[in-house]
Amino acid sequence: MPETFRDTESLCPVCLQKIPAQVVEEDGRVYLKKDCTEHGNVRTLVWRDASTYKEWGAWQMSFVPQQPRFIKKEDCPFVCGLCSEHLADTCSVVFEVTNRCNLNCPVCFAKSNEVNLLDPSLSKLKEELQAIVGNRGPFLIQLSGGEPTLRDDLPELISMIKNLGFKHVQVNTNGLRIAYEPDYLRKLKENGADVIYLQFDGLSDEIYRKIRGQKMLNVKQQAIRNCENEEMGVVFVVTLMRNVNFDQIGRLVEFAKSNIPTVKGLHFQPIAYFGRHPAPPQDDDRVTLDDVWKALEDQTAGMIKQENFVPEKVHPYCTFSGLFVLLESGEFLPISNYHRSLNECGCCGGPSPSEHWGNFISEYWRFRKDKEIEQIVGQDEAGSWIEFFKRSQTHYLTISCMPFQDAWTIDLNRLKRCCIHVLQENRLVPLCARYLTSTTGQRLY
Amino acid sequence: MDNWQCFQCKESMLDDKFPVHYQGITRTIQGIKCPRCGAKYLTEDIVVKIVNRQEKALEDK
Incomplete structure (x- = not known):
């Protein structure tokens, strides 16, 4: 007997009209079901194992932005910016600084290179940042595009952002330029870039041919070497596709582990079907949040376990993350723990979940030298807690996952809890709304 | 460590390094120890500088 977990709202994937939807359990799986009067029924897999769905969602909390820009609520998600109905504050701002790209990937949610506009000037970009800096900022800034x-x-742009008071700037890149031009990478670092958020889909050229349209493994490896030389932290961001690189998850963990302390994180983004993407998905193509944590356990022979991951409390169905310290023995010591974190109420003062997440990223995704830690705790001999503390602050890996929502899976209840926002014309638009496209390629924004 | 005395023995505490177990990990830490009864303490400086930070880091707080 199907069970309705909750009613929500969604969009028709064909015409993008807002329509009622239900999150239901059927045959042990969780689906989003909706019915457009014009284009018919749609049922899409959103969670593989229904037995874990409710418990994971029990984390959900709400934090309303302090300065909503709009009061209207009936226009969600068509007038975002954020409004008073939004239930999360901003954690990270995606800042599109160009539409140009030096790749033409078959998979690209930004659909880069399709409309070639002139890059906005530095002064224009500064204006946009100034519009949000007082709005509960400063946030984490992701420089994105395009490339x-x-x-x-x-x-110069990074320097300007830092001077405006933003404490964390990450560069979202395919790695081409920093592989070929180490001097450019050095300038990024000298001007305040905190981390290279490196598109890194796997460990074979065949994977890159399928996702990026060309061989790239050597480029990725050179980019990592250059970052190592510059003591620049790297986070691998993996576009995860069921029949392309899903079986690479365990190998990616091992590779990331072998590149600690340069590599700080491994972040999985299951493919979302917006922008440029392969044919419309079947349920078997979907990679859900619980698929990824199960694969992490299966493909690492239990070195990593599901209980090592915790949700982000504003929007648990959008993400999980875990922290693992690399011991001298080569083993991972899991730091994050689902059961322990569940017992923390998180409501007794302190930062909001978005702020907590932002603080975590800005601390753990940047490269920290031994000397920086020594200045805090001093020097000590082998086998001491001081030595271990230093290691736990330099030799670790974060593992996280964030499945975006496309025109099939979009759940407005989730969208209202989004804390990753794209800066667009002085407004902060939830990422999934910004990039969502219909079956015919029509954009919501 | 001339500034500290054992409450029971009235002996001056001595610097010492001893193992501390936490979250399944054992490492040494700088503390003070009574030469007579063996009571061990951590000074506030070490607790604030090391123990508090390590607890937060190990419990992902």
Whole structure:
């Protein structure tokens, strides 16, 4: 007997009209079901194992932005920016600094290179940032595009962002320019870039041919070496596709582990079907949040366990994350723990979940030298707690996952809890709304 | 460590390093120890600088 977990709202994947929807359990799986009067029924898999769905969602909390820009609620998600109905504050701002790209990937949610506009000037970009800096900022800034490293003035832009008071700047890149131009990478670092968020889909050229349209493994490895030389932290961001690289998850963990302390994180993004993507998905193509944690356990022979991951409390169905310290023995010591975190109420003062997450990223995704830690705790001999503390602050890996919502899976209850926002014309638009496209390629934004 | 005395024995505490177990990990830490009864303490400086930070880091707080 199907069970309805909750009623929500969604969009028709064909016409993008807002329509009622239900999250239901059927045959042990969780689906989003909806019915457009014009285009018919749609049922899409959103969670593989229904037995874990409710418990994971029990984390859900709400934090309303302090300065909502709009009061209207009837226009969600068509007038975002954020409004008073939004239930999360901003954690990270995606800042599109160019639409140009030096790749033409078959999979690209930004659909880069399709409309070639002139890059916005530094002064224009500054205006946009100034519009949000007082709105509960400063947030984490992700420089995105297009390929942001195509801008020769990116170092100056990073410096400007830091001078405006934003504490964390990450560069979302395919790695081409930083692989070929280490001097450019050095300038990024000297001007305040905190981490290279490196598109890294796997460990074979065949994977890159399928997802990026060309061989890239050597480029990725050179980019990592250059970052190592510059003591620049790297986070691998993996576009995860069922029949392309899903079986690479365990190998990616091992590879990331072998590149600690340069590599700080491994972040999985199951493919979302917006922008440029393969044919419309079947349920078997879907990679859900619980698919990824199960694969992490299966493909690492239990070295990593499901209980090592915790949700982000504003929107548990959008993400999980875990922290693992690499011991001298080569083993991982899991730090995050589902059961322990569940017992923390998180409501007794302190930062909001978005702020907590932002603080975590800005601390753990940047490269920290031994000397920086020594200045805090001093020097000590082998086998001491001081030595271990230093290691736990330099030799670790974060593992996280964030499945975006596309026109099939979009659940407005989830969207209202989004804390990853794209800066667009002085507004902060939830990422999934910003990039969502219909079956015919029509954009919501 | 001339500034500290054992409450029971009235002996001056001595610097010492001893193992501390936490979350399944054992490492040494700098503390003070009574030479007579063996009571061990951590000074506030070490607790604030090391123990508090390590607890937060190990419990992902």
